[in-house]
Ligand SMILES: [Zn+2]
C-alpha cells in the first residue's frame with residue numbers, strides 16, 4: 001500500500017542541513033488527524049496556523065520554549081523553518097518537494113531507470129546569495145496516487161521521480177484509473193483518513 005499520510009524512512013544520499021532532515025523525517029500523523037481537506041484539489045491552501053496552532057505562550061514549533069515580549073507564535077526565526085517546510089509539502093509545492101526528494105531519492109526515473117537531467121539555474125536573493133532553481137524539464141515529480149484519484153495533500157511517500165516520457169504514460173494510466181473508479185464506484189477510502197473530504 002502506498003504511504004500517503006505517514007512518516008517516511010528515507011536513506012539520505014547527500015548531506016543535508018539539520019532543518020531539511022527534520023522536515024523530511026517529520027511525522028505528519030498528528031496534523032492529518034485534525035485537518036480536513038479536498039484530496040482532489042490540485043493545491044491545498046493551508047495556513048501555518050492551521051498546521052501549527054498557537055499554544056498559550058509556548059513556541060508552536062514544538063521546541064517547548066516560552067514566548068516572551070512580542071513573540072506570538074515562534075521563539076525564533078529558526079523555529080519557523082521546519083513548520084514552513086511541512087506547510088509547503090502539505091500544500092503540494094512541487095518545486096520544494098522535488099528539491100527535498102533529491103536528497104534521498106536517486107536521480108533516476110523509477111519506471112525506466114533512465115538518468116534524466118534536472119536543469120539548474122541560479123538567481124540571487126536579496127542578500128546576494130545564490131538560490132538554485134530547477135526547471136520543469138528532465139525528471140519530473142509525480143504524484144503516485146494522482147490528484148484526480150485523490151492524491152492531493154499527501155505526505156512525501158506519495159511522490160516519485162519520472163522522466164518526461166514515463167510521466168506521459170503514467171498520466172494515461174491515471175486517467176484510466178479515474179474512469180474505472182468513477183464507473184465502478186470504487187473509492188479508495190481504505191487508503192484515506194476518515195476526515196478527508198472531497199468536494
Ligand atoms: Zn520553537
Ligand SMILES: [Zn+2]
Pocket residue numbers: 109110111112113114162163164165166167
Ligand atoms: Zn522513464
